[in-house]
Amino acid sequence: MSDLQQRFEQAQNDVKQLPERPSNMTLxxxxxxxxxxxExxxxGDKPGMTDFVGRYKFEAWETLKGTSQEEAMQKYIELVEELKSGAAS
Structure with a gap:
């Protein structure tokens, strides 16, 4: 397992331990x-108009189309670190 993969998995655990819930946009x-x-x-198919949460999630993911998995992992790790330090909300 690569160092990046290990740090990505650690960030997934760390995000569950944040002292306060991030804003909806940050989530x-x-x-x-x-x-x-x-992934x-x-x-997959874009959720319908009545599935607001599913649609927002799909559209947020869609904005990253073309971003490499490694770059996305690194940005995820950096965002979690900012949240842990209180620099982002």
Whole structure:
């Protein structure tokens, strides 16, 4: 397992231990970076108009299309570190 993969997995654990809940926009960013880092480009059907949360998540992930999995993992790790230090919310 690569160092990046290990740090990505550690960040996934760390995000569950944050002292306060991030804003909804930050949660969407975390979700999109996690999905891009773990699965690559968005796939599947876009949720319907009545599934607001699913649609927002899909669209957030879709904005990262073309981003490498390694770059997404690194950005996820950096965002979690910012949240841990209180620099982002």
């Amino acid at each position: 969407l960013r975390l979700y999109a970076l996690f999905k891009q880092g773990s 690559g480009d968005v796939h």
